Amino acid sequence: MPLTASATTQTVAVLTGPGELQLQRRTRPIPAAGEVLVKIHTVGICGSDTAYFQGTSSYAINAPLVLGHEVSGTIAGLGDGVRGLVPGTAVALIPGLSCGQCEQCKSGFDNLCQHTRYLGSAAVTPHRDGALQEYLAIPATHVLPLPKGITLAEGALLEPMAVALHAARKTPVAGKLVLVVGGGAIGQLTAQAAQALGATSVTVTDVSERRAGTAVQHGADYALSENELKAGFAQGSYYDVVFDASGHPAGVELALLAACPGTGHVVLVGNLPASIGIPHKYVTQAESWVTSTLRFAGGLKPALEFLTENQLDISWLVEQTVPIQRILEVFEPPKTGDSPLKVHIQFTG
CATH class of the missing domain: 3.90.180.10 (Medium-chain alcohol dehydrogenases, catalytic domain)
Structure with a gap:
């Protein structure tokens, strides 16, 4: 009725x-x-x-x-x-x-x-x-x-933009090689924010080839599959700053593996399912710096200003x-x- x-x-x-x-x-x-x-x-x-x-x-x-x-x-x-x-x-x-x-x-x-x-x-x-x-x-x-x-x-x-901007500002990205794991909305916005904040390059990976490719269409430099990333690890290709925006245990594991041993920074942005932890061995083996974000601070005005100042669509x-x-x-x-x-x-x- x-x-x-x-x-x-x-x-x-x-x-x-x-x-x-x-x-x-x-x-x-x-x-x-x-x-x-x-x-x-x-x-x-x-x-x-x-x-x-x-x-x-x-x-x-x-x-x-x-x-x-x-x-x-x-x-x-x-x-x-x-x-x-x-x-x-x-x-x-x-x-x-x-x-x-x-x-x-x-x-x-x-x-x-x-x-x-x-x-x-x-x-x-x-x-x-x-x-x-x-x-x-x-x-x-x-x-x-x-x-x-x-x-x-x-x-x-503006709310998801504020989440992504808060993450991108959690650790310096200017002049850094950046990887974003997860090409959903937050991953896409985090990639755009990192690019606007001066990252040397931004790579996006996702199980969906379409989503990773979409990120490149809108400013990211590279779209790589998990296999391509891991092949790079074998050759010593790692990232200075890695954002996990997947909210999936496999995505978190990949993010931890991708950080440059000894100097890499990992920012966990996605929300993991209840009762799921992170694989600590990958943190200890690389002595990675790992942090996380919770929503954002300071309201929506910083996100609005960031969009307008950088003319982001x-x-x-x-x-x-x-x-x-x-x-x-x-x-x-x-x-x-x-x-x-x-x-x-x-x-x-």
Whole structure:
């Protein structure tokens, strides 16, 4: 039976358990003091959303959860006390709500705040609902107005761009030989960021020849298969900086093997499945410097500035756009080939 619309209710995509996603009607939120009401336009689907749907996330869903943290929309209403924002303004949403008072927040590491509540996340209890709903009330401090020339679809890409930029800045890449393991959306953006930050060369590897080739089409220098990389290792060809953006144990192993023994730096960006560790022997055998990243610090403004200053186009990442009514299609395995680099859910009407 189709959902009936009204002026006080809205359509919401609710995940009640692995594989159990349904559209419901809920009461439309009203912005509290200090909040704005955002009419959602575009929500990007992230690997963490897929993990929740498939039941492979490190965090169990113990209550119905609304997914979605890569978001853009327009301001539809203002709560009491909000100044400097105007209804109709196009905005991207800053998904991480940290406490602002702890040592991590005060030191510029708000992404490491122990009290962070992220949009569409089951990492906290009660869970914080995300943006797969027609309207969302959010603190006014957590919207970023989009300048002219930046579309709402591009605004929804700022969150993954911020993740990639945070990773690319984790260790110096200027003048370095860089390898990115994994050619998904984050891997593609990490490659672009490393290139813009002055890497001598950027190589991308992926089990999908199409994805690795796409990276070269958009700025990477080389696309190599795993076999080609390992043949290079036998000849002493290693990399100064390696990013794992695969989120797969085999990808992490390859990243550790690819780092130059004694001097190589490895940055783990992808999220490994629950209960999966890293092969420490490859770290100890090469005395590699290994670190990881968690989302990003400082909101979305650095990513927006990076894109505009370097005149980067990332809109090509979006290979599928689906209306909210067809959201279940997004989580179905592709009939042929690999899945799209980035899928956007759009609310229309």
